[in-house]
Amino acid sequence: MYMYIGRSEFIMAAAVERIVVQATAQEKKAIAAKAKKLGLPISELMRRGATAYRSADAEQELGNLADAATAAAERASASIDSALAFIEASNKRIADLEAGAKRSTRKAG
Numbered sequence: 483m484y485m486y487i488g489r490s491e492f493i494m495a496a497a498v499e500r501i502v503v504q505a506t507a508q509e510k511k512a513i514a515a516k517a518k519k520l521g522l523p524i525s526e527l528m529r530r531g532a533t534a535y536r537s538a539d540a541e542q543e544l545g546n547l548a549d550a551a552t553a554a555a556e557r558a559s560a561s562i563d564s565a566l567a568f569i570e571a572s573n574k575r576i577a578d579l580e581a582g583a584k585r586s587t588r589k590a591g
């Protein structure tokens with residue numbers, strides 16, 4: 483097994499496991515030609531292809547996850563807006579109470 487480290491640089495990895503892939507003669511030629519064109523060993527091309535593969539189910543799951551994250555962000559934003567409005571109203575009530583207390587102190591004095 484090779485590990486890709488640069489455009490055309492490979493180093494041998496410590497562990498080697500085999501995976502046998504069945505292909506027609508025509509598929510094998512096409513895979514070999516693509517690997518040669520890219521300057522990669524066939525095994526590296528196959529690993530990259532397998533690693534990059536995403537099924538339609540995976541795309542749907544990612545879409546669902548993105549939708550859930552968007553909804554959560556919108557709920558969080560609404561909660562923050564609500565909290566800020568509550569704080570602003572509370573600060574106004576406190577300021578009104580303090581102003582009233584000052585007026586009462588001035589009248590008494």
